[in-house]
Amino acid sequence: MPRWASALVWTVIAALGAGTLGYLALSRGEQVNAAWLLTAAVCTYLVGYRFYSRIIAAKIFALDANRATPAVRLKDGRDFVPTNRWIVFGHHFAAIAGPGPLVGPTLAAQFGYLPGALWIIVGVVLGGAVQDFVILAASVRRDGKSLGRMAREEIGTVAGTTALVAVLGIMIILISVLALVVVKALQQSPWGTVTIGLTIPIAMLMGVYLQYVRPGKVLETTAIGIVLLIVALYAGRWVAQNPTLAPLFTLTGPQLAKWVIAYGIAASVLPVWLLLAPRDYLSAFVKIGVVVALAVGILIVLPPLQMPALTPFIDGTGPVFAGKLFPFVFITIACGAISGFHSLIASGTTPKLLQNEKDARFIGYGAMLTESLVAVMALIAACVLTPGIYFAINAPAGIIGTTAESAAEVIRAWGFVLDPAQLRELTSHIEESTLLSRTGGAPSLAVGMAMLFSNVLGGTGAMALWYHFALMFEALFILTTVDAGTRVGRFMLQDVLRHVWAPLGRTGWYPAVVISSTLFVAMWGYFLYQGVTDPLGGINSLWPLFGIANQLLAAVALCVGTTVIMKMGKARYAWITILPLCWLAVVTMSAGAAKVWSDDPKLGFLAHARLVEAQLAAGTMPAGAKTAADVARMAFNDRLDAGVALFFMASVVVILAASIYEWVRVHRGTATPTSEVPFVARAAA
Amino acid sequence: MTSPRLPSLAADAPGVARRVAAVIRRIIGVPDYAAYLAHVRDHHPEQEPLTEAEFQRERLAARYSQPGNRCC
Structure with a gap:
């Protein structure tokens, strides 16, 4: 393309992006079509990719096709395998995209569509994609070293240790909150419970088939698994309609929590070929399938957004989670805008696969933009619901009561309309016993997806199938994070425990495996159980902790990135990682402080502990507590959560202080040298 | 390709x-066994490559032992 034509095209894209963003930001009162949001997002991504990521690729790393990558130099056919860029992109995307970008935007929709949309779109271009790309490029230049290792070698031992401990802490909170989302989605739903329950024997059947009947035939086995999933979907409906069987599978939150905990232990102890690997293959397919289906549904229907741009809840009085727009929208939406967890992937499998280091831009920056688009689509799916329905599904029973009428009354007081008859009609269409207070984000996303899909295929008659289809897919890949995460957590714990008693570190010794698995599951299981029994719904306390943890990890990654950039002698470009780092430091510290010290008992952990104790002393039982022991447990959990938040905040401070110290040493020329591997030409490798 | x-x-x-x-x-x-086999044949002809079953076992164990494979 001639220069002038290229300039013209990019001017049009930039103008279109700016125009649609401006329209979104300024439109008030009238309904906005999802097409505006999608156009604004895609144009911003294109401009960000073309111009902003170029600074990192060309100016900072000077990515060079002639420089041999670790995959080329260290090729071993196992970890280090030079791979086509599109395949690495697909693999990397399947690894980074999970339930996070679906759940976060759904919850953040309580502020209206605008805050979440702006943060997702701007945050990814200036923050999330920068982080993923910089860490990937840094790791590619260091033989594919992990984030923790780079933190230790580039910043120092303190930063390295903090990073490792933080990763373990984050895993615990991440798994517990995701397990909570599954429990919330399945409680009192025999159809959902049976369908999801059946995915476990299906995976084991696939595992046995793959191991003994048709070794190596992964695609054939996965195809069989997908057919069985469809059968499970209908089997769930059959059970739910059967009056004798249905009550057996209508489980309460605590019952489901125990099953999920048992599943976590089993997944960590059983051989990987039996459960984890087949589930993972199934889930990777399902993940990409859900994303494509959601995109197709939205593109065909182009639904209007029922949610207003801003709701009154930006003042912090929202029912879905407590806290003001700032900083809580930036904590609630992590994946999709910036997610620290990605830095573990970008310094994990992916850097060992790149055949050309220039691919790092497309894979690191590009895959994150794609995940951001998924988050935008999840936000659209949440805003397809009328605000009345959205809040009926996502507000806890402690606030809206347990009948459609009580919910309608509370929601009317907020300024939204909920017609109880309409809610009941929707509930019967999706064949559930209730939609009230199905918190956690998954059910409301499934309702939104069912509305979109049934528009395209099957009409209202198919809504129940679509709803459970969406729910099954969400739960399937959430549970895949729970089981694989538990196993990884178990290994990390064993690595720590071996310092206490060496045999505990032996990964092949069964007692050590069982002890460490049980210990790790007990850690996340405690938070899960606490969330399930929490009268405020659990999401309110656990999701912000997860957000803070994830943003803490992002801060670690950006500190590593900044240090790497400075040690390359490119300090004048270090603002590219310092900018999002400053923002995250402000966001995590202010959100953490609010969760710990706010005087509002709905928001602050310590204030809530004081409130329930004062209620007990005054002789009135707090909601959800029956005995003095219940109250004591609630207050203990509040203080524990406050302690976790404080721990994450302290980690942010430590990592920042250690990094700034190292930056000063770089400036003075006394820093430890970089661990970057010197240039090796491709031909020589 | x-x-x-x-x-x-x-x-x-x-x-x-x-x-x-x-x-x-x-x-x-x-895990791509064919690529592994080709690599061992080309670069380490003196080594006895793992059998397909051994290779799959070794790869799966590596996959689920460190973070870096899976996200939220």
Whole structure:
């Protein structure tokens, strides 16, 4: 393309992006079509990719096709395998995209569509994609070293240790909150419970088939698994309609929590070929399938957004989670805008696969933009619901009561309309016993997806199938994070425990495996159980902790990135990682402080502990507590959560202080040298 | 990977299907035994390569022992 034509095209894209963003930001009162949001997002991504990521690729790393990558130099056919860029992109995307970008935007929709949309779109271009790309490029230049290792070698031992401990802490909170989302989605739903329950024997059947009947035939086995999933979907409906069987599978939150905990232990102890690997293959397919289906549904229907741009809840009085727009929208939406967890992937499998280091831009920056688009689509799916329905599904029973009428009354007081008859009609269409207070984000996303899909295929008659289809897919890949995460957590714990008693570190010794698995599951299981029994719904306390943890990890990654950039002698470009780092430091510290010290008992952990104790002393039982022991447990959990938040905040401070110290040493020329591997030409490798 | 020209694409449907399957396998993270075998033959002819079953076991164990594979 001639220069002038290229300039013209990019001017049009930039103008279109700016125009649609401006329209979104300024439109008030009238309904906005999802097409505006999608156009604004895609144009911003294109401009960000073309111009902003170029600074990192060309100016900072000077990515060079002639420089041999670790995959080329260290090729071993196992970890280090030079791979086509599109395949690495697909693999990397399947690894980074999970339930996070679906759940976060759904919850953040309580502020209206605008805050979440702006943060997702701007945050990814200036923050999330920068982080993923910089860490990937840094790791590619260091033989594919992990984030923790780079933190230790580039910043120092303190930063390295903090990073490792933080990763373990984050895993615990991440798994517990995701397990909570599954429990919330399945409680009192025999159809959902049976369908999801059946995915476990299906995976084991696939595992046995793959191991003994048709070794190596992964695609054939996965195809069989997908057919069985469809059968499970209908089997769930059959059970739910059967009056004798249905009550057996209508489980309460605590019952489901125990099953999920048992599943976590089993997944960590059983051989990987039996459960984890087949589930993972199934889930990777399902993940990409859900994303494509959601995109197709939205593109065909182009639904209007029922949610207003801003709701009154930006003042912090929202029912879905407590806290003001700032900083809580930036904590609630992590994946999709910036997610620290990605830095573990970008310094994990992916850097060992790149055949050309220039691919790092497309894979690191590009895959994150794609995940951001998924988050935008999840936000659209949440805003397809009328605000009345959205809040009926996502507000806890402690606030809206347990009948459609009580919910309608509370929601009317907020300024939204909920017609109880309409809610009941929707509930019967999706064949559930209730939609009230199905918190956690998954059910409301499934309702939104069912509305979109049934528009395209099957009409209202198919809504129940679509709803459970969406729910099954969400739960399937959430549970895949729970089981694989538990196993990884178990290994990390064993690595720590071996310092206490060496045999505990032996990964092949069964007692050590069982002890460490049980210990790790007990850690996340405690938070899960606490969330399930929490009268405020659990999401309110656990999701912000997860957000803070994830943003803490992002801060670690950006500190590593900044240090790497400075040690390359490119300090004048270090603002590219310092900018999002400053923002995250402000966001995590202010959100953490609010969760710990706010005087509002709905928001602050310590204030809530004081409130329930004062209620007990005054002789009135707090909601959800029956005995003095219940109250004591609630207050203990509040203080524990406050302690976790404080721990994450302290980690942010430590990592920042250690990094700034190292930056000063770089400036003075006394820093430890970089661990970057010197240039090796491709031909020589 | 070179992309075949269109006429050969139609003529060689099974071959194309095989390659599509290979791409999907790599994306969902199935260990590639053929590539491993080729690598050992080319670069370490003195070594006895792992059998396919051993290779799969070793790869799966590595996959689920460190973070870096899975996200939220």
